[in-house]
Amino acid sequence: MTVLLETRGVWQRFGGLVANSDVSISVGRGEIVGLIGPNGAGKSTLFNLIAGVLPPTQGSIIFDGEDVTKLPAAERCQRGVGRTFQVVKSFETMTVIDNVIVGALIRNTKMRIARQKAYEVLEFCGLAARADKLAADLVPSEKRRLEVARALATEPKLLLLDEVLTGLTPVEAQTGVELVRKVRATGVTVLMVEHVMEIVMPLVDRAIVLNLGKVLVEGKPTEVVRNPEVISAYLGDRHAVGA
Amino acid sequence: MTAETIIQSLASGLLMGLLYGLIAAGLALIFGLMDVVNFAHGEFLMIAMYVTFFLFAFFAIDPLLAAPLVAAALFVFGAVVYLLVVRFAMRAKANAGMVQIFSTFGLAIVMRGLAQFFFTPDYRSVTNSWVGGKTISIGGIYLPEPQLIGAMLSIAAFVALYFFINRTDFGRALEATREDAGAVALVGIDKNRVFALGWGLGAALVGLAGAIMAIFFYIYPDVGASFALIAYVTVALGGFGSVFGAFAGGIIVGLVEATTALILPPSLKSVGIYAVYLLVVFIRPRGLFGSM
């Protein structure tokens, strides 16, 4: 399996605060990798660094064989990095289909084709019935799926999912898990940040645990949850103990 | 150009700047409280100047004595404007920003129209007030008394505002509402009441400024427009949300205006203010003291 994404010795400092220190991880093509860790572990920061929201203080990010460290978010999307936001950021005054068309436009310049493509993605994500609704009128779980649909419309090689399963009912979360599996089946690599380990562990091929800005351990989900260091990092968090 | 001229104009610039700060204080307070820019702020000033004028003309009350009365009148006026117009603008679910801009802007036009209707477009002025037209010499520098009193009033108002916001229950309620209106409702503070009082207070501050301005400035229905833009720039320069930024912003605007008038023809004196505003926000997009 070849490597799709790699971070090499990435640091991120905000003033005196170190959010990521010397983080080196890699994600192989076709994998589903979970990025987990307690609150404040630096998951979201690392995520934003990979998506290109801000450049790292130090270190480099390699995507698809190229150094993308200095590229802005839009350029990374062009190269195949798609993302969702933890706090959903729908285009509220636009319809659901128009939201997705924005994503589809990066690969299709003809409007008719972009619209067609967007509709296919909506069907894939189970939102086709909602196509003409305003994004503002969707229920929260639908908004999460819209985030995924919009990112998929950009035809990413790597899909970054930021807590898409958190805060959903068990049934909704299960639908979400199936959607992620379907996405992978189409050949898209998935890196997902999750806080709820119970849901994400059966789904991922590999888990990377961050704690205090550093990589604590990485490995198969079953091994990771038994790791004493992980348990102590999550101490008091019933998900870790329960798993 | 002698050193004396420069010091003389900087001194008058400073006084005018403090007065600008006082004019802008209400705007900054209201924005800080509820993220609304009052596009009728200049017309509030205009109303305050007319109130001062009529108290003087009909009851022979000197503007200096009238100032507290004008402030009280404007307090009521501000609270009423909130309850009748702004309260509804806050409810808009779509285009909230535009609704706020244009409902207060429409109000400004109505106020100008009403002023023309009732007071006619004629220019009026307060003649023979206690301090009008008088100057005082300090170390060879001549300072106009009305502006000097205005500047002292401005400093006093900001000091009072500081204690009010930090030391009183109502001040704390304002601050809390500003931070989280939803949570405030949970602890039993009526959001509308706080906002109405905030608007009243903001208007009262501009009322004080208007009473002083009436001493040395012509009073006519469009007078607010000339000061409104300066007030917006003053607040933005200091940084929206920071009441004391408006104080610093006012001083800067006054000094820059005086300096520009020394270098460029008088008709271009505002160019300096605008250029400094652009310069500041291009470097600090949220003004000098605005939170990021």
Next chain:
Amino acid sequence: MDTHFAQRRRRDLIVAACLAAIAALVPLFVKDVYVENIMVLTLMYAALSQSWNILSGYCGQISLGHALYFGLGAYTTALLFTKFGVLPWFGMLAGGAISAVIAMALGYPCFRLRGHYFVIATIVIAEIALLLIQNWDWAGAALGIDIPVRGDSWLKFQFTRSKLPYFYFALALACIAWLVTWWLEDSKWGYWWRAVKDNPDAAESLGVVVFNSKMGAAAVSAFLVAVGGSFYAQFVSYIDPESVMGFQFSLLMALPAVLGGIGTLWGPVLGAVILIPLTELTRSFVGGSGRGVDLIVYGALIVAISLALPKGLVSVFSMLSGRKEAAR
């Protein structure tokens, strides 16, 4: 769903064509100069507001300094004609091009600003330009420019005997501004702009270069507004800084779109058709007293519409059609 969308776009186009045809026929029946004047202004404001709407409505960058581009168009045309004898048609294109370039040059630093900081920057930039022109002797300073009459001709775009040609040009301009918007609405730019307005971070994550999108909107918007300014200079044949570049103008340009429905295709047209005749009528019938009744009516109307219909007058139409569909 695809056909539904295409149907709506086609319906818009047909409605617009019908309205334009009706408007073109009106002068055959109405010969009144006063009414003609109101119609010209209505069409001009429809065009201006439609253009303003591209940057401020679709792309969400609220400009209250568009008088700058209007004035640039008017001044470029008038100066080129009076000083160098350049035909107004070239002046119009030159004014548009200059405005587009200046809009982008100003956008470069300004588009980093957000919210009220941006709005105030647009206001003060237009004010600086106004003050500079007022002090520019070669351009007539505060007195402005009187455009000399050289006889009626389309070549020189001057008509003294009948105002009718101006009417048809204003109609064409309104149609062009509408068509440009109609076309852009369903182009990648249209989608990018709306995405940028709603959520720039999300737009950026989907490959939209937010900065470039804003620049594009600013250039198109400024170009069209400047063409409107060129037209106005010819129409009134006398311009001065305050009357073409004053702050009031920026607001007058924004109002039809805001009251009609900001960020919508029909908002500016609807807003202009209702607002401009009303303004002119109140001004003539109750404004003559000089007692500000016209201002009171006008201001109250703005307050009432913006409070009652935050989405603008077009929302009345969509409510009606929504009810019709529900009744089916």
